[in-house]
Every structure is written in C-alpha cells, then in structure tokens.
Amino acid sequence: MPLTGKNYIAGEPSAEGAEVFYSVDPRSKTTDALPFHNATQNEVDRAVVAAAAAFQEIRGYPSGKIADLLDEVAAQVEALGDDLLHTADRETGLGLPRLTGERARATGQIRAFAGLLREGAYLRAIINTEQPGQPAIKQMQFPVGPVAIFAASNFPFAFAVPGGDTASALAAGCPVVVKAHPGHPATSELFAQAISAAAAAAGFPAGTFSMLQGNGIDVGQWLVAHDAIEAVGFTGSLRGGRAIYDAASRRPRPIPVYAEMGSVNPVVITQAALAARADEIADGLVGSVTLGTGQFCTNPGLILLEDSAATRDFITAVAEKMEAAPAGVLLNEAIAAGLDSAVGQTAAHAQIEVLTGAEAVSDGDFFCYRNTVMQTTAAAIREDERLQIEHFGPVTLFVVCEDGDDLRGAVDSLEGNLTSTVHAEEAELESIGGLLHQLREKAGRVIWNGFPTGVAVVHAMQHGGPYPATTAPGTTSVGMNAIYRFMRPIAFQNVPDALLPPALQDANPLGILRLVDDVYTAEAI
C-alpha cells in the first residue's frame, strides 16, 4: 500500500488536522515531500473509544486466538519486505545490517509471545481449595483494557510501533493505541498498515489497534489523559517519561505508566581485571560505547576504577581508540541537539576533564557528534547528581577513585540504572561479592565480565531498574514478563466452577501448569 501521511484509526487512514511534519533523512538532512498529519484531539478520542469498544469483545477471546493474531502480525511485518528496511534506513540512518537484525528481533519477540500464550501457564492460575474455615480462592491474570504505547526513536522496529510494548500489550489481550515517534513516521505508517491488516485477517475488531502521528507533546498528553486508557508503555527520555507519568498521575483516575527512561549503566573494572586483560576490555568498551552511535539505553556511560598507573594507561588507551573510531550518524536533529546540550553541561563542570570529543561535527552532511571521553573523581560524582545524566550518544565518563572505599562510596551515590557491570577475575570471587551486591541495588540487570549493550529477549531477562531508569522497577519492558505490565490479578472466592474461566476450572481443560494448594501441577482437581 502507498504511504498516505495519515493516522490509522481502527484500520482506517485519517487526517482531520491541518498541522503536518516531514520525514528527514539524517544522513543528508534532506526532507521528504510527503506531509504527515498530527493527530487531532478528536482523532485521539476516536482511537481510544474504538479501543474500548474492541476490548469488550477481545476480553473474552481464548489465548490461542490472540496467539494467531500475533503470528499474523509477524507475518505481515515480514511481508513489508525490503521496502520496510529501506524506508527505516532513510529515516534513521541506522544501516541495513542493523535494521535487518532488528526486524528479526521484533518478529521474534512477537512470535515468542504467541508461544507463551499457547503454552498457557502465563495466566498464573493459583488455586487454594476450600478448607475448614477457609473459602475456595482462585486467582489468575486478566488484561487491563486499552493501552497507550509511546514508540522509541532509537529502535524503529523493536521498541516502536510493532515493538515489545505493543506485542506484550496485544498478547495480554489489550487493544493498543500507539503514539508513533516523529523521527520515523513513514516506517510507522508501514507498520500501522501491516498490523491493521493482521487484525482484520485474524478476525479481530478494527479498534484492536490504532496508530497516531504527532511531532509535539499534545497527542501524547491527550492520549494519556483519556479516561478509557488503562496503562501506558513508554521508552524515551527521562524528561518525556516523567512528564507522561505526571500527566497520568494528575488524572481523576490515575493509571500506571511503565516508562523506561535514561540510564548511565555503571561499569566497575578492578585492578586485577586491568592487569589480566586491559586491551581486551578497552576494545570491548569502545565497541559498546560506539555501537549504534551510542544511541542505546544500555550504553556504558560511567566507568569506575581505582587510581593507578594501569588505570591512567587504560583511560588514555580508551580515549585514543574512541578518537580513532569513526563518528557515526545520529538519529535526528533533536537527538543531536540533546546530546550537544547534555555533554556541554557536563563538560562545563569544574570537576570534569574532557579527554577527547565533546563537540558536534557541524560541517558534516549528517547529524553527528564526536566520540567523547571525559574524566572526573568519585567525590564529584558523590557531590553532584547532575554528573549522572544520560549522554545519549557515543560518550563515556571515567570516574577515577582514590581507593576501594572511595569507589564504594561513589557506587553508593549512584541513582537507579537499567544495568550495572563488573569486570573482575576469578581470584577475586570472595572479595568482590560485597561490591557486586551493592551494584545490584542500583540496577535491574547485573553483568559479569561483559558489556551492557545487547538485551536478550528471553524469560529471565529484566530490562528495568529503580528510578530514574524506570517509573516501575518491579516490571520489565523486555522478555516474556513484560506482559504482566498489562494484566492484573483477579481472585474469585467461592465462585461456582461453571462461572470461572477455563484456566481456573477444576478439570483444568487447558491442561496448564497451576499452583494448587501450594504445589505446581497440571493435574485436574
């Protein structure tokens, strides 16, 4: 289908408003001719009302029917073919190899949710049978209702219109209204066409999915404020996520916001690790900081070491490698401006030394920033939380600590992060435990002798962390557990078997694993 520049509301293109914006190629800074229409408040309302109507139907659908929808979505996304890859490459500059991989990740996670639904235990059926003095209590998870999703700029597939937030919300049985990211509107429209077609092919009501375009905060604010929205998924900046969280809290009926925001992903490198493999760690670190031009929420942005000659040599080597590495393309003008402003603020700090970079490449054809390495002290980190801001790009900050106590003091002062990492040696296993668990308190994922970029989509993954990494540290936005952001448990007390959902009926007609009187079993009662 040709691109229209319109919103997709319950399967239909719609362009009620006069405000438009354009897709920009970050490599050439040229603007495409097709205007994309900002959704109006009426269009936001139509999308949410259609989602609420759809929920009345799909809340009763069996898991298998929802799994069929997810498989159809994955197939329709693949059917977009190379046109999708070239469109996204033109809008993001991420390159075809990365985008090909990201498409596989996006369709893979959609199909993984289909598998989760067919297996069935995700419903978390828990049964306590009637006992003397205790009624029968039976609990399982139910979808919450219409969900608003904010697509991310830096993952145009895997965290955007068909991304993990949308996949997990649909898997939960919730209709979805996506606010597309204005950095890649054409890519977003292709996905909207694909998902709308999938909903129709799978026999779902059209309101199951809508996509709204917008290059200002109005569309998102209207969406979050709409009374029929029950939960919000968001990936982006701390400022944006916090604004949406606050907007949701101000509603007469507040709703949960699952916002994944900024993170500096601290990495601690011990002296023993440096002695054993300084070159290897330097190469890995530079690769991780510059991957995707540093535009990952898991970018290692804060590196803590004790002061020594080896530490100083290591920092010099990393700075040289960063300087030698080619400067990559940034996603869009706003990201480039945000990076310039964030690094500028940090570099101006009295306790910061710039070792390389810290300036925009302004004469280039594309949005670009020099690979940047800065250095500071543990005392500065402890005393000024502004040194913990995310620099969203190829930037890292070394924290040189006087000794082990100074380093642990710096770790103690860290804010919440998505990840924390330790590079250490086997011989240190007994002595490093305290520090590892100190880092555990600061993050959702702890990494041993690796780098934080690269997030596996598996059951055990935790992609979340204490604020300001997220607004809901008990949840994850990657992996199968992401579905529970959009479900809630309901317990039934003494309700007759015939009125219960199949997952809770005594005969266990779904044959799923359940926790019955404190024992996991797939047997009937």
Ligand code: NAP
């Ligand atoms: P963003 O500015 O947070 O925007 C993300 C989405 O939220 C966009 O659709 C945006 O709409 C919307 N939004 C922002 N502020 C809002 C508000 N006050 N009310 C309602 N909606 C609002 O993120 P971005 O554009 O992707 O990138 C900007 C910065 O975010 C980056 O420089 C980087 O620092 C950070 N970032 C972090 C991650 C991460 O995973 N941690 C990922 C991407 C970006 P409009 O654009 O239409 O205004």
